[in-house]
């Protein structure tokens with residue numbers, strides 16, 4: 421595969437293989453809003469399969485080549501001659517754009533913090549990067565290369581699901597506040613009607629000195645019963661915010677729970693409240709004897725790319741925060757784990773992202789729809805992830821297992837696990853998924869030779885990338 425322009429392109433043409441014309445995103449406008457003018461929302465159909473076109477160049481196909489397909493808006497093409505295939509669609513820059521959260525980085529420079537960046541993507545239910553990889557695969561197939569279709573997950577499983585829980589609020593006092601809030605929000609009707617069943621449960625919970633939000637036993641019993649394990653993210657310190665009502669470093673009871681979970685095969689991760697604290701929080705977790713490898717930002721309030729460096733400094737190996745607060749979907753355009761990349765410093769950060777795609781509160785708070793509706797979205801996403809062979813990361817907060825306030829949500833969670841098991845997915849914690857993927861990458865890495873530099877170009881007698889499997 422070759423990725424080059426100008427003179428190198430002329431030299432490479434005719435050598436066979438796939439030749440991609442690079443977009444100009446890495447040119448002088450790199451990291452400015454102007455570079456985004458090159459984006460397009462086009463589509464091209466090749467052998468009956470539609471692929472999204474995100475970036476490309478404005479070049480024309482070579483004269484003697486046969487044009488195999490043109491994009492819907494006609495600007496982009498795939499052409500071939502014999503076993504040589506050429507295109508002005510650039511799936512490599514496009515994947516970089518998505519995986520580095522490039523648009524969010526630029527939007528924040530322009531307008532301050534962009535929140536969760538969700539408003540920047542229209543097409544978030546289709547993993548755009550994975551579609552670019554497929555496009556590339558189909559071009560390579562035309563040149564006689566076949567992509568491996570081997571299962572990518574432990575035990576020969578064809579796709580994976582990762583179950584996670586953020587533990588924000590656990591006390592009876594907070595639960596009662598939410599009950600009151602819920603009553604007001606719904607005009608009292610639903611809760612009034614459910615008082616006869618709700619009140620005894622609430623009192624029973626208090627008599628056992630258990631808050632209705634203390635749902636660890638319930639989660640454990642659901643998951644243990646189904647033979648699966650998940651990741652629990654704990655807040656290290658109380659900081660006066662009403663968004664979390666405990667700190668694991670300050671509560672022996674929560675520490676005991678976390679240790680039990682850890683002994684039982686569940687993962688204990690760090691739920692950080694922000695970049696400024698993450699280092700101290702990670703240290704606090706290890707001083708409690710809780711080995712923590714994974715992190716999730718509370719309310720997904722990370723900042724790309726600054727947060728990547730903070731995670732690295734704190735010695736954590738994987739992050740699970742790249743998802744949307746308000747909706748389901750693929751914020752980084754992929755359903756695969758990937759190494760985080762800092763587009764400003766131009767370097768890969770040694771932290772594996774296991775991107776989040778579906779969470780309870782997006783439906784309950786942001787969209788205010790029923791858990792049944794979430795189940796429909798879950799099935800849609802599961803189909804996509806199974807089709808690509810990736811991983812679907814699901815977040816269920818501990819309070820959503822309180823069936824007084826969040827009726828049916830625990831049942832939907834159980835049904836999700838049942839369906840995932842029936843469909844034959846590998847189910848693992850964030851650490852398991854991240855470690856497996858790290859090893860897999862180390863063993864299957866593609867070596868990029870050439871890189872388009874003058875020196876390497878001379879060495880190979882040609883410019884551009886040449887990909888070959890490392891043995």
Ligand SMILES: [Zn+2]
Nearest residue numbers: 586588718719
């Ligand atoms: Zn949280």
